[in-house]
Amino acid sequence: MYLHPLSGLTLATALGLAQLPALAAPVQIKAPAELPARATIADAVKASKPSDWRPLDPDNTLYLEIPAGRVVLELAPDFAPKHVANIKALVAEQYYDGLAITRAQDNWVVQWGDPDEKNPKPIQHAQRTLPGEFTVPLTGIKNFTRLPDGDGYAPQVGHSNGFPSARDPKSGTAWLTHCYATLGVGRDNASDSGGGTELYVVIGQSPRHLDRDITVVGRVVAGMPLLSTLPRGTAPMGFYDSPDKNVPIKAIRLAASVPLAQRANLEVMRTDSAAYQAVLEAQRHRGGPWSKVTAGHIDVCNAPIPVREVGSK
Amino acid sequence: MYLHPLSGLTLATALGLAQLPALAAPVQIKAPAELPARATIADAVKASKPSDWRPLDPDNTLYLEIPAGRVVLELAPDFAPKHVANIKALVAEQYYDGLAITRAQDNWVVQWGDPDEKNPKPIQHAQRTLPGEFTVPLTGIKNFTRLPDGDGYAPQVGHSNGFPSARDPKSGTAWLTHCYATLGVGRDNASDSGGGTELYVVIGQSPRHLDRDITVVGRVVAGMPLLSTLPRGTAPMGFYDSPDKNVPIKAIRLAASVPLAQRANLEVMRTDSAAYQAVLEAQRHRGGPWSKVTAGHIDVCNAPIPVREVGSK
Numbered sequence: 001m002y003l004h005p006l007s008g009l010t011l012a013t014a015l016g017l018a019q020l021p022a023l024a025a026p027v028q029i030k031a032p033a034e035l036p037a038r039a040t041i042a043d044a045v046k047a048s049k050p051s052d053w054r055p056l057d058p059d060n061t062l063y064l065e066i067p068a069g070r071v072v073l074e075l076a077p078d079f080a081p082k083h084v085a086n087i088k089a090l091v092a093e094q095y096y097d098g099l100a101i102t103r104a105q106d107n108w109v110v111q112w113g114d115p116d117e118k119n120p121k122p123i124q125h126a127q128r129t130l131p132g133e134f135t136v137p138l139t140g141i142k143n144f145t146r147l148p149d150g151d152g153y154a155p156q157v158g159h160s161n162g163f164p165s166a167r168d169p170k171s172g173t174a175w176l177t178h179c180y181a182t183l184g185v186g187r188d189n190a191s192d193s194g195g196g197t198e199l200y201v202v203i204g205q206s207p208r209h210l211d212r213d214i215t216v217v218g219r220v221v222a223g224m225p226l227l228s229t230l231p232r233g234t235a236p237m238g239f240y241d242s243p244d245k246n247v248p249i250k251a252i253r254l255a256a257s258v259p260l261a262q263r264a265n266l267e268v269m270r271t272d273s274a275a276y277q278a279v280l281e282a283q284r285h286r287g288g289p290w291s292k293v294t295a296g297h298i299d300v301c302n303a304p305i306p307v308r309e310v311g312s313k
Numbered sequence: 314m315y316l317h318p319l320s321g322l323t324l325a326t327a328l329g330l331a332q333l334p335a336l337a338a339p340v341q342i343k344a345p346a347e348l349p350a351r352a353t354i355a356d357a358v359k360a361s362k363p364s365d366w367r368p369l370d371p372d373n374t375l376y377l378e379i380p381a382g383r384v385v386l387e388l389a390p391d392f393a394p395k396h397v398a399n400i401k402a403l404v405a406e407q408y409y410d411g412l413a414i415t416r417a418q419d420n421w422v423v424q425w426g427d428p429d430e431k432n433p434k435p436i437q438h439a440q441r442t443l444p445g446e447f448t449v450p451l452t453g454i455k456n457f458t459r460l461p462d463g464d465g466y467a468p469q470v471g472h473s474n475g476f477p478s479a480r481d482p483k484s485g486t487a488w489l490t491h492c493y494a495t496l497g498v499g500r501d502n503a504s505d506s507g508g509g510t511e512l513y514v515v516i517g518q519s520p521r522h523l524d525r526d527i528t529v530v531g532r533v534v535a536g537m538p539l540l541s542t543l544p545r546g547t548a549p550m551g552f553y554d555s556p557d558k559n560v561p562i563k564a565i566r567l568a569a570s571v572p573l574a575q576r577a578n579l580e581v582m583r584t585d586s587a588a589y590q591a592v593l594e595a596q597r598h599r600g601g602p603w604s605k606v607t608a609g610h611i612d613v614c615n616a617p618i619p620v621r622e623v624g625s626k
Contacts, residue, residue: 106537106538106541107493107494107537107541132605134605134606149465150463150465151465152462152463152464152465152610152611152612153608153610153612179518180420180517180518181420189601189602189603191605204493204517204518204541205492205493205517205518205519205614205615206518206612206615207615208608208610208612208615209596209597209599209608209610209611209615211606211608212605212606213604213605213606224419224420225419225544225545228419228420228517228541228542228545229541229542229543229544229545230542231538231542232538232541232542283522284522286522288502289502290502291526292445292447292504292525292526293447293524293525293526295466295521295522295524297465297466297521297522298465298522299465299466299519299521301518302518302519302520302521302522
């Protein structure tokens with residue numbers, strides 16, 4: 001079993017030997033020293049208490065049902081109140097049902113919406129477009145837990161109620177960061193041209209250069225592989241080149257409107273908990289026996305947020 | 314066409330309106346101002362000269378042939394001379410042919426090797442294991458073009474001969490960074506337990522915490538979707554849970570050993586060229602009409618390295 005992402009706790013005894021450089025060079029590379037054992041992410045999860053977890057709020061959880069199965073999306077009303085309300089209104093009138101995933105661009109996004117641009121599906125009660133909510137006043141965001149680690153894209157990064165996020169005290173703004181699994185609102189050139197009829201999910205390297213430039217409304221908490229393994233589109237920007245390649249959306253439902261027995265029974269580790277600090281520390285400073293070097297740093301988009309069945313260990 | 318990653322040059326005329334916060338808050342969020350038009354990555358590629366590109370070196374290019382097609386890998390001998398030589402020796406004796414991709418872990422790696430742990434395929438001339446080449450003396454690395462942008466994981470980051478890389482002048486070391494499409498050498502706990510019989514490719518967010526902890530030997534330059542869309546394994550660590558789910562490797566070949574007509578005819582933008590600086594600047598400071606905010610920063614793993622058919626525009 002090679003390339004363990006999460007090391008165990010057994011102390012390694014064998015010492016690694018220095019690799020003498022093959023190129024003639026004046027510098028000697030030091031042998032990677034063995035690291036002491038440290039708690040892993042799995043250990044941090046195991047040591048957590050029930051109070052370190054929160055169930056998904058059924059009023060802010062969506063189920064995206066596609067032929068391959070269910071993708072569970074958590075909405076972040078604090079960061080995009082009008083868009084979240086509008087997306088819930090679109091869900092309530094079953095706007096998305098029968099639409100399709102029309103785009104899958106490698107190392108970028110999967111996107112869905114109305115594949116019929118000529119005869120767009122009518123909207124009953126929701127809005128088609130809204131002014132962008134690219135940032136919100138940071139005073140409205142509670143439970144921000146700041147990472148001490150630096151970030152190149154924002155003055156401060158951390159987590160707010162389970163979402164990777166950033167803030168700029170100078171401008172008084174906060175926003176959700178674009179990470180793997182981030183859920184955002186597609187728009188055209190005008191900042192008020194999106195509203196939730198087109199949604200995308202990040203399936204690659206965090207495109208942080210989109211931060212503050214588009215409305216982010218949440219993240220995928222379960223089912224990412226159903227999106228990340230979709231065939232990539234071959235038309236420009238990863239759009240599918242013919243309608244028969246589109247992936248149909250059977251339905252998008254608010255969890256609260258789904259019978260209890262059919263809901264995903266998931267809980268998410270609270271990002272303002274001590275348990276989550278232990279998760280971050282395990283990633284930031286990995287120990288032996290697999291790891292020989294500790295990174296000493298964590299990127300906000302490399303901070304895993306544990307999700308599990310309610311009450312599982 | 315929503316969510317343009319590469320904006321065009323047309324000046325937008327409509328001004329975006331401020332989104333007044335829905336939450337009662339003392340802070341007014343400023344309207345996203347329209348940005349002036351700027352050269353895009355596509356513009357930078359279009360403006361490049363033939364001398365800004367280099368063809369792939371057939372002596373350091375591998376073709377991974379799987380049922381879905383060909384993945385083109387570029388090796389980085391400067392950063393892992395012994396491993397690259399050993400992998401080429403394994404290729405020469407057709408060691409990989411008939412082995413399989415046995416692991417696909419979402420937002421992590423795809424990995425291949427010998428699926429038969431009990432009766433491992435014999436090796437004729439190459440080595441099964443080597444001491445790790447986690448870092449090399451930075452004096453041996455030519456053409457390092459440093460990014461002025463900061464990085465949380467390394468004192469210096471940039472590109473060396475087309476590869477995202479980092480250096481630490483204090484320890485006199487350099488290494489390849491783990492980004493999307495990075496090719497690395499699986500190992501067990503001991504730092505000298507890898508040698509190239511198990512290889513992995515990153516298919517998600519850059520796992521930079523693996524830097525300096527494992528031997529990196531190159532990157533995928535074409536064919537990533539063939540790996541990134543593979544079904545994810547459901548056994549621990551993303552291994553496939555039964556042999557019939559493994560993805561067979563038809564062959565791995567050195568480009569130089571393949572008849573000219575069957576080679577991929579690709580060229581890569583030189584990362585020490587002025588054209589590449591223009592690419593980075595286009596990503597770092599995106600302009601209108603789509604973008605309303607410029608990031609002002611680029612992450613070494615978010616710096617696209619253009620690849621194209623030789624001589625195409």
